[in-house]
Amino acid sequence: MGGFFESLGDLFRALFEVFTSATMYGSAVRLGALLAFAAIGEMVAEKAGTINISVEGSLLAGAFTGTLAYHQTGSTALGLLAGVAGGLIISWIQANMSHRLTADQFVVGLTANVLVLGVAGFLNGVIDPKAASAGILEIPLLSDIPLIGPALFGQRWPLYLLYPIIPLTWWLLYRTRWGLEVRAVGENPQAADVSGIDVNKRRRQSIYYGGILAGLGGAFIVLGPIGSFETGIIGGRGFIAIAAVYFGGWRLGGVVLGSFLFGLADGFRLALPSVIANVDPPLEGAMIDGLSNASFLAALPYVLTLLVMYLITKEFRQPAALSQPFIRGLR
């Protein structure tokens, strides 16, 4: 079975090559950032008690409105701002249908996702807006760190918006009265209600926050790394962001870590074909074919996410009132 061991050796060599390539970390950070934008906002919404599956729709809406604004004005900054507005519109629908009216949050979220897909698909066909990538901004010194330096600090500038958002969110959640109330509403809405907090208002606001960040994330992926819009551009990454929130155990650091870990799986998928094509001597064998199979690679982030969720979900205590609607006097 010499062939088997040679093949196995090639497999490890391929993995080594990919994991030491700058290409992979670059893509991983870009895709991880997309997930992090969405997941940080989603975490705030979940802290207040809503599993907001319209985050997928907010991402796509942000990506599309961002593209539209860029198409009209040619300004990346305005595009990002329009992305925020797009995400906010969807979260407004979600928040008011599920926490002002009392429609089921999953039903609303799901329908909102379909709505965005329909509207963006329809208008994209009619208008055919063009976008472009923003310029690369290398942060001195930091971007000289090997491998992760260029990945984290040598990116197109919209990505850097993520970095201040992380401490800002922490401050909002853990150092302001608003954040305390948001967390209270997600843990024990009845008690929060009795102490005079407007439960559903806080929940709506937390969803808006999620929509703003997701919209920004959507606009970032178009106007940062990708530079063009298509309706499949988000392709379920909003759901992976939700998984990242679970992965992170509803703690900010964990959520960010989870986002970048899932981003790594995406980066691996993107980098693998080009990296192993350029290895000398060439890699071959059934295992390499299996590894570089397009379907396998595309499924990898989702499989990994499912696996991680299976392994980790019980380890953390979720917000006690997660996904339970609050109606005063019931329960």
Next chain:
Amino acid sequence: MTARTDTLLDPRVRSGLEMAGLYVLSLAGALLLSGLLVAATGNSAFKVFGALLDGAFLAPGRWGQTLVVAAPMLLVALGMVVGVKAGFFNIGQEGQLLIGAMAMAWVGTRWPGPGPLLLFVGLALSMAFGGGWAGLAALMRFRRGVPEVISTLLLVFVAAQFSGYAITADWLLRDLDTTGPTRSVSSAPLDEAIRLPVLRIFGNEFNWGIVIALALAVLLAVALVRSVWGFRLRMLGHNPAVAQKAGVASTRMGSLALFLSGGLAGLAGAVMLAGGSSGFRVTSGFSQNFGWQGLLVALLARSSPILAIPMAIVFAALRTGSGFLAATGVDRKIVDVVQALLVLALLIPPAVQFIRDRRKALAMAGEEA
């Protein structure tokens, strides 16, 4: 004598009328928004609705086509209903449907045996496989507490990639016929004998899929309301704690509900395949959003199996009608928008009613206290 002599109508009739008005208003709003979107692109909304109507019912042979499309949508919706009634939100139908279609293709193109038997086995196996795919979510839910909302969604993407792989792999589903100029990247077409028999009425053709779906809708409606099983299922959905105390084995019952939910979606995939979708082949993009749309049908029907029948026909009509949109110059994607807006619009009246009822009840409680 009574305090309410000033109202002309009995309050119950009045609130009923108000509800009806609210529904009409919401629906009109949804249609108006869709119309505005069409108008914004410089086309005539009336032409669009006319074309939809022609394509769905009026042109020759079209309503048969609408029924063909309605069958899998109804099946997916029924699957959603089973889950929701038990309190589980399985929204991965798009993937379960693909898995079911693949099972059907596997039996139909790789198993030996007489055609009708294979058709039957294929339909049964598609249910089992679709159910098993949803069963993965049940496993994650009951062993580790992973919410099925997320796991079923993620499984959609895995199923899509898996089917994409299967139609390129000779040992799975790929058409082994190498005689053509180029090898097709799809499964082999089902044999004549393994297809769903076709019915012809008034010049319209449709297959047995719609009959199966209607029968299952009625069966499910009866089982939910009249059987002990259905009672337990609904109890679990309404209040898991009470159900547990009353002796409902919540894990077993919940797993069964999720399995059935996925099984019906799997069956929908098999019905699509054996009913002629994509030329009796599993191709890439085979599911054509039927899973998502069937899901919306269930939401629109407010989880009633019987109401799901007309709703499935409405959605199927929008889909078959959209085939006639090309002539008006409007992209058929407008139909997706209309569908989503319809669902959102129909969510509003019951929610408004709920709030009003509660306000009334609270006010009365306040008077008595």
